[in-house]
Amino acid sequence: MQACVIAGPQQALLQDASRPEPGPGQVLLQLEGSGVCASSLPVWEGRSWFEYPQPPGAPGHEGWGRIAAVGAGVERLAPGDRVAALSFRAHAEYDLAQADAVVPLPAALAGKALPGEPLGCAVNIFRRSDIRAGHAVAIVGLGFLGCLLTQLAVHAGARVIAISRRGFSLDFARRCGAQELVPMDDHQRVIERVKALTGGRWCERVIEATGLEGPLQLASELAAVRGRLVIAGYHQDGMRQVNVQLWNWRGLDVVNAHERDPRVYVEGMRMAVDLMAAGVLDPEPLYTHRLPLDRLGEALELTRTRPDGFMKALVVA
Template sequence: MSNQYSAQPNKSPSLVVHGPREVVVEERAAPTPGPGEVLVVASHVGLCGTDLEIIDGDLDPAYVSLPLVLGHEWAGRVAALGSGVDTLAVGDHVVVEGVLACGICRECRRGATNLCTDYDELGFTADGALGPGVAVAAHLVHRLSSDVPIEAGALVEPAAVVLRGLREIRPAPGERVLVLGDGTVALLAAMLVRLWSPAWVAVAGRRAEQGALATASGADAFTVDTPERAAYDLVVEAAGSTQAVETAVWAARRGGRVLLLGIAGHGQTARIQVDDLVNNDLTLRGSFSYTAEAWAEVVRLLNARSIDPLPLVTHRFDLTQFERAIKVLREGDGGARGKVMFVVDRDAGR
């Protein structure tokens, strides 16, 4: 890895993955927004486990195109408008849907924009936010209300992933919920499942130092021990490990549901006692990314201050500190670790 780059006019430093473990900061020029498009420049960009999988070459290659400017969890400001855009103004604080759905395929037409047959996503197959800016169709750009800290907008993407999964698995009031994992997705799952008024939300993680963050996110209990067997109506796997998938099936009660949100790495397999699935009448549901509808709902919740994900941000770095940011995300630094955030534009405030 190298953080050497030379400044050039009209170009911005960008965090680019060229191949496995080959990450550099290099200069890239901003795109020009075409008709109906908006140029958005990031102020805050979160780094997540999926970015590490992209960096390490562990993500299914069908979902990545290299070289790639990283950054799929972000918020920013409108920097320029293409012709015909009158719904936004330069300077607006916004978030941008990363899934660039075609809008016309069969999946898009039934609302499953996450399954668009022409998969294209910012920070995966299209250049992401840790660069000079992103030009996208105006309908993908959502304005943040002026009293929402712009940095909170950088958590809309993982929150939309969680909300889409929860809507599919349909939590019911009064249920006992177990969340497996102690990273940002797990913490957001504990926070968002509260919208359905569960009786009890437990989070089972691996790092004891995450306990306070889990409780602040809405968990009634946090443990690093193996959860109780067959004790939960709904289990959300948000750890991204095959062992967590096995634990999720173990912890769901007869007739219970298991939602899989984590990505354990391409080609990994879990050991599941298959007759348990049948004998216990289990529902096992995977959920990929988010739909446009789930994204819009998260923005509504954020703008209404019904959710406040900002306390989940525990680490902030400049782009020049990217090696340190990656190291903290991989290994931690001994303390609690929520979202690791790049603050790209210090002037944009929090």
Template sequence: MKEAAMSASETLIPAAMQAVVAYAPGDYRLETVAVPEPGPGEILVKVEGCGICAGDLKAYDGAPSFWGDENQPAYIKAPMIPGHEFIGRIVKLGVGVTQFAVGERVISEQIVPCWACRFCRRGQYWMCEKHDLYGFQHNVNGGMAEYMKFTKEAITYRVPEALPLEQAVLIEPYACSFHAVQRAQIQLGDVVVVSGAGTLGLGIIGAARKAGPGKLIALDLFDDRLELARSFGADLTLNPRRDDVNAEVKRLTDGYGCDIYIEVTGHPKSVSQGLAMLRKLGRFVEVGVFKDPVCEDWSIISDRKELDILGSHLGPYCYPHVIDGILDQSLPTQGVVTHALPLARFREGFDLVRSGDRSLKVMLLPGEA
């Protein structure tokens, strides 16, 4: 019966599908393209849903860090299908795949490691030198399509059927949040400031709460996000539009400043704010993706405060922890997904993410009208 079901599932796969195809900044089109064919070791999945992240928006809007300029080569290899926050169900297996079965619900880490460079050989696969990411190169097309292929190099996990789609689609961004908290090395009693209460910031608040900070402070320009941050575990929320956030944090810390500042917005003003807010010997963790270069006085980092500056990239080794945390509700998710749109309305989705007004995670639903 199982073999018959597998055979029947495979015969239902169409030859063509709808997909968003990116050609250039702002030139993203809904097109009919061929359904990919899984080769040896590969997996074909039918996409349930795909989130739009801030990085997707910055790519859509033409950030040089993605499309290149006179100072850096293009990272994007167009034309490609964007989307790296996806959940899918296996519909076909390539030759040699034995650890998964047709019908299983799965997710793949956003990076597709080469497994041959010095970083991959050391287990630091998230910094793979080749650095293919689903949704940014045409050899690893992403999830803004009805079907997508997990390559033979992919890191794939099963997703519990008990997770509703609006929770499951948060696994990828929450893995990034989890890794950021690991990088922050929060100690018991630390005063931790999270700048930005979007999807990543809210995921950081949930994960940071587990580390036992003395005070967890969330900053954002939107009060609805701050309200959600409080429900996720923030002890204090501040809005830089009306609050003197630096003065308030200094007041709460006897004038010293916060121990840890986690920057999630990708906005230059948030960087300046964090460098000013941190105590001497404090720790700055950068998570955000920037549209343009940021200039700061590095004397603050060295001569004045001797700060630790750390980056945080992707969510290595974090997916199992995040899946468990979402499942047992120790990582809150309620209210993060605010919009679910059919694939054909992808431009509306990007506009919602750009505005940020009453919108957080926007999810596209391939196959729905």
């Protein structure tokens, strides 16, 4: 098979590799494509703790395709089934997944790109947010994740206040159903705008989806007394300073919404597939860049630089 190999910082090469064989409890996936995740940027940028070359296909974990073979003991899955999977070397033509990390796809989603892990991540964050009808919900950061959360919150009956520094992201948020659009151009101006929009009550739920310190501090300011601050951004590049005094004064529930249990990830993926089939969740307009496998490096650079118009990159067969 062919697989992309990150041979060094900002070096992605398409190479020949041995096609794996499924062991007991595993399936072999013939991949249609995989999503490119911002969590892959540290290895792409060359943080000091990574070793190179990376294994073929790593760190791709957003793959979907068809089952090519099954290992011993695998039931209810068969060659030819179209599935999404949580696997770890999906930037390749084939990858292995545990059978219990595979989600069958219904015929209603035939032909649809389905990077299951980020879709399941959005659903799990939404579940942890406990958003209810009538809530004012501020979403700080309107990338792929923020827009999916906007769709889910609007469907739940919430009033979504979308906050982003990128004008085109606010356009996407509007298309996803956000009722209020606020440019993140000035910290104090955003606070005053949200205060006015909520009549001084602030927001019952605030979701931070940027992974940056400044927007996290802003998100804290927007949460109502006894509200819930949900940290959905990818904060793994250093320490953060936060206003714990404000958290304490307002009695906030602060939720770090990143899951670490693979079973919960897969449960979220199953729910996301059901929501897509029901027409509630529609990620298709957010896949703004589709590139062939041999252009993984370009897809990672797009994810790193986030030029105007960029939401989510896929590498496809």
